[in-house]
Amino acid sequence: MPIILRRLLAFMTRHIDGVLLSAILLLMFTGLVALLSASNGNYVRVSSQLMNMMVALAVMWVFANIPPHYLMRLAVPLFITGCTLLVGVAVAGEVVNGARRWLDIGITRIQPSELMKIAMPLMLAWYFNRNEASLKLRNYAIAALMLAFPAALILRQPDLGTALLITASGGYLIFLAGLSWRVIIALGGLAAASLPFLWSAMHDYQRQRVLTLLDPTQDPLGSGYHTIQSTIAVGSGGILGKGWMNGTQTHLDFIPERTTDFIFAVYAEEFGLLGNAVLLALYLFLIGRAMVITANAPTLFARLLAGSITLTFFTYAFVNLGMVSGILPVVGVPLPLISYGGTSLVSICLGFGILMSINTHKKLVQT
Amino acid sequence: MSDLSINPGIEIRDSERELQRFRGRLALLGVFVLVLFGLLFTRFAYLQVVRHSHYSTLAEANRISVLPIAPHRGVIFDRNGVLLAHNYSAYTLEIIPSKTDNLETTIDELATIVEITPRDRRRFRKLLEESKRFESLPIRTRLSDEEIARFAVNRYRFPGVEAKARLFRQYPQGEIFSHVVGHIGRINQREIEQLEKSGRLANYRGSDYIGKIGLEQSYEAALHGTTGVEEVEVDSGGRAVRVLSRTPPVSGNNLVLHLDARLQEIAYNAFGDRRGALVAIDPRTGGVLALVSKPGFDPNLFVDGIDPQSWAELNGSPDKPLLNRAASGTYPPGSTFKPFMALAALFYGKRPPQQVISDPGYFMFGGHRFRDGRPVPLGAVDMHRSIVVSSDVYYYSLANELGIDPIARFMALFGFGSRTGIDIAGESAGVLPSTEWKYRRFKQKWYAGETISVGIGQGYNSYTPLQLASATATLANDGLMFRPHIVDYVEDIRTREKTPVAPKPLRDLELKPEHLKIVKDAMVGVNKEGTSARVFADAPYVAAGKTGTAQVIAIKQGEKYVESRVAERHRDHAWFIVYAPAENPTIALAVIAENSGFGARAAAPIARQVLDYHMLGKLPKQPAEAD
Numbered sequence: 004m005p006i007i008l009r010r011l012l013a014f015m016t017r018h019i020d021g022v023l024l025s026a027i028l029l030l031m032f033t034g035l036v037a038l039l040s041a042s043n044g045n046y047v048r049v050s051s052q053l054m055n056m057m058v059a060l061a062v063m064w065v066f067a068n069i070p071p072h073y074l075m076r077l078a079v080p081l082f083i084t085g086c087t088l089l090v091g092v093a094v095a096g097e098v099v100n101g102a103r104r105w106l107d108i109g110i111t112r113i114q115p116s117e118l119m120k121i122a123m124p125l126m127l128a129w130y131f132n133r134n135e136a137s138l139k140l141r142n143y144a145i146a147a148l149m150l151a152f153p154a155a156l157i158l159r160q161p162d163l164g165t166a167l168l169i170t171a172s173g174g175y176l177i178f179l180a181g182l183s184w185r186v187i188i189a190l191g192g193l194a195a196a197s198l199p200f201l202w203s204a205m206h207d208y209q210r211q212r213v214l215t216l217l218d219p220t221q222d223p224l225g226s227g228y229h230t231i232q233s234t235i236a237v238g239s240g241g242i243l244g245k246g247w248m249n250g251t252q253t254h255l256d257f258i259p260e261r262t263t264d265f266i267f268a269v270y271a272e273e274f275g276l277l278g279n280a281v282l283l284a285l286y287l288f289l290i291g292r293a294m295v296i297t298a299n300a301p302t303l304f305a306r307l308l309a310g311s312i313t314l315t316f317f318t319y320a321f322v323n324l325g326m327v328s329g330i331l332p333v334v335g336v337p338l339p340l341i342s343y344g345g346t347s348l349v350s351i352c353l354g355f356g357i358l359m360s361i362n363t364h365k366k367l368v369q370t
Numbered sequence: 371m372s373d374l375s376i377n378p379g380i381e382i383r384d385s386e387r388e389l390q391r392f393r394g395r396l397a398l399l400g401v402f403v404l405v406l407f408g409l410l411f412t413r414f415a416y417l418q419v420v421r422h423s424h425y426s427t428l429a430e431a432n433r434i435s436v437l438p439i440a441p442h443r444g445v446i447f448d449r450n451g452v453l454l455a456h457n458y459s460a461y462t463l464e465i466i467p468s469k470t471d472n473l474e475t476t477i478d479e480l481a482t483i484v485e486i487t488p489r490d491r492r493r494f495r496k497l498l499e500e501s502k503r504f505e506s507l508p509i510r511t512r513l514s515d516e517e518i519a520r521f522a523v524n525r526y527r528f529p530g531v532e533a534k535a536r537l538f539r540q541y542p543q544g545e546i547f548s549h550v551v552g553h554i555g556r557i558n559q560r561e562i563e564q565l566e567k568s569g570r571l572a573n574y575r576g577s578d579y580i581g582k583i584g585l586e587q588s589y590e591a592a593l594h595g596t597t598g599v600e601e602v603e604v605d606s607g608g609r610a611v612r613v614l615s616r617t618p619p620v621s622g623n624n625l626v627l628h629l630d631a632r633l634q635e636i637a638y639n640a641f642g643d644r645r646g647a648l649v650a651i652d653p654r655t656g657g658v659l660a661l662v663s664k665p666g667f668d669p670n671l672f673v674d675g676i677d678p679q680s681w682a683e684l685n686g687s688p689d690k691p692l693l694n695r696a697a698s699g700t701y702p703p704g705s706t707f708k709p710f711m712a713l714a715a716l717f718y719g720k721r722p723p724q725q726v727i728s729d730p731g732y733f734m735f736g737g738h739r740f741r742d743g744r745p746v747p748l749g750a751v752d753m754h755r756s757i758v759v760s761s762d763v764y765y766y767s768l769a770n771e772l773g774i775d776p777i778a779r780f781m782a783l784f785g786f787g788s789r790t791g792i793d794i795a796g797e798s799a800g801v802l803p804s805t806e807w808k809y810r811r812f813k814q815k816w817y818a819g820e821t822i823s824v825g826i827g828q829g830y831n832s833y834t835p836l837q838l839a840s841a842t843a844t845l846a847n848d849g850l851m852f853r854p855h856i857v858d859y860v861e862d863i864r865t866r867e868k869t870p871v872a873p874k875p876l877r878d879l880e881l882k883p884e885h886l887k888i889v890k891d892a893m894v895g896v897n898k899e900g901t902s903a904r905v906f907a908d909a910p911y912v913a914a915g916k917t918g919t920a921q922v923i924a925i926k927q928g929e930k931y932v933e934s935r936v937a938e939r940h941r942d943h944a945w946f947i948v949y950a951p952a953e954n955p956t957i958a959l960a961v962i963a964e965n966s967g968f969g970a971r972a973a974a975p976i977a978r979q980v981l982d983y984h985m986l987g988k989l990p991k992q993p994a995e996a997d
Contacts, residue, residue, distance in 0.1 A: 135385075175399070178395060178399075179392060179395050179396065179399075181388070181391055181392070181395070228572075234417065234425070235425050235428045235429050236429065237414065237417045237418065237425075238417040238418060238421050238422060238424065238425025238426070238428075238429075239422070239425040239426045239428065239429035240418055241418055241419075241422045241426065242418060242419060242422075251429055252429050271414070271418070272429075275418060276414055276415060276418040276419060279411070279414045279418070280411065283407055283410065283411060286407070287403075287404075287407060290403055291400075294396060294399075294400055297396060298392075298393050298396055303388070306392055310392075310396060310399070314399055314403075317403050317406075321406050321407070321410065324410050325410065325413075328410070328413050328414060328417060329413075329417075330409075330410075330413055
């Protein structure tokens, strides 16, 4: 019996990275603590989030057990499916809250931009890996096009937040693939010059968000309300915070979306600067471990994929924290591993599952 | 590494350099991460250390630094400037439950200073269940000056209790206009979601009320106004120390109605203690002059949240006071359908007006005996006489000859079976029977025998008094149809700009003048020598009408309907449609008196009182009585 149990344990943990997992669990626990307060001590949301976490961890385990070269085979079909669905959304998508993001495929409604979050880095990593021997400027240009096409479709939905994150995930990957500095500097200059054109291409509500960020008092009852209230919550937390379940901004209902996108306002109000430092440290620890895995990845495909996953995770966290503390516009990005909601949890844990797989399958590759 | 020294292949060296470059770039991104996290930490430290006291003040006062100022809601007038809904300022006593230690003792102690009735307590308890604990909830409204003074002296004893000056909505005309004007009430969760979806929620910060039914609901956007903003600095006690900036609110627009308040009141009172509905329309514009549903209810009860007991009484009453019978109640039209049937006959050229039908008192079809309303045979009946004396047999056979679908097509022109599009919500479409309708509704085919009773306005026929009034108005206006509307115009109180609810014709039925003349002459005959002649015997104006009686329960074959033997709520409904003056009509109306028997006896006298006031300015002495 003990032998069977030991074997089972070995089977369960063979492809799990203990360091990464403990950082993830610590962040999840922090999220549950904040969520319980954000939902006024109501356990319904907490238990439903607990279920989400179970599912996400199961997905992580499954992907940790899939060797990277299997994922490589998935890259092209996934990417083509994702692009097709995105075109489908643009042509025949359902409009919810003024944005065309959902596609009804008969059985259920799906949001193809979610699929693209994983399909994009897979595809680019596969592409660079295939052309590893002879990478030319042309290859980078093709990769940029593969990135731009779906990103433009998502931007048109309009979903600025997701479009930026997918562009970021592809951008990191192209950068890590070794795009020459001369091109990077030239593109940077070009981007700065094209800002005015981008401005004129934005939707009214997107412009409003940017303007509100520059001066939240402009629209205090409308789009500026979120930023004003969450900034008050963070600032009034002080160094030590008001204590768990004692945040007045939280419990007096001043913080909008406080279980999802704005959960950090709840956390910062109740746990203060000290709590924020702990949270940042946890994120750094997780990102640091993920970077070590990236640096030691055996193939170009694995390196690029792992790097992109790691830095996209960082971008999620940075954009959300920046938005809640009032230095970035409100773009509807959840705080990874903390915010309430199943979709983002699952897609993030899926990414970490891939990282674990890369880390634990490399011996097999080398032999 | 040892492998490399043994096998220094070019490819491997390249990939080693690639790996070094990759790690270099990764390290660079690591620095990038550290810098941005450092930026975040700096921001947190700035907010939580440097600016802490500032944000603390804002948060500790438990008040937003931005206070919305609710706009004044627009006022509603009738056509002559009579106030139907207005605002007045009064003091309320409000409690913030989360700031009181013991709610029950606080209320008990308050009761020693100001009067708090059991009804107030019940209402407060209901509000408490529906609200969050830090919301300010009224325990008493409309305090007298003396009560305010007494509370002010004792204020220190009551933390979390405040006297506030607020604007109240009042409906001076009470139950008479309950269904037309409607009422406002506290905004509920569902309405918040709707406002959020339509992007109007920001404008409702600071508003506690929203239109629930009637014009208050359908003209909510016009009445509400634009919320103002006051940015205030508050101290730790929550009191405003300094106003930083102020954008004043913009008051809502006023509504001026077509409705004549006196006419409405006369119509409402004319019902006495009977249930029913009356809709009067100006046929030239579609403007609604009166829209009565009896019994009504006191809309003032709903403004601050109705207490559970009053609600149970209203909701549970068998008289259904909450139902707007005029627009949502549907009834078989009975014989008031006949003038329209006669027009259909002429329209299709199926039966010339002079053709005489013999009325033996019954009509045989497929072995079934369709009886006449009266036991006496009417003998020879032409089209004119069929309307004047209301022959059933004439229309039984006419319906049979026309067939159900042609009838339905023609009646649809007059708006039967579809919503009129009046400017209040909750209207019923009624039922205009046809083969297609029956298949949709019952998945059954239409039987020819079912057409017979449709001819006299029975069978599946079911319409709202509003539809019947609109059809009568269309007939009175020679087939030029208007959408009925209650509001004449919306007035911007700052610019005095008036936006009319335009009376543009809905459609022209293009009826032939000679056809209209036959039917309209016959309807004049009804009031002169026909079923309602007695009611209009001494009228100094000429009115054209038609009586009707709608069966509530079916009478078995060979059985007789004896009113005294039938339970009150199973008695027939009395109908009357009329327009006046017969030449160039200015009013058309439909009235139904529920369970009151024959139309001539119960409904026509109500119509007479309304017409007397409209035509002559004459006020009635008592409710319209059956003679």
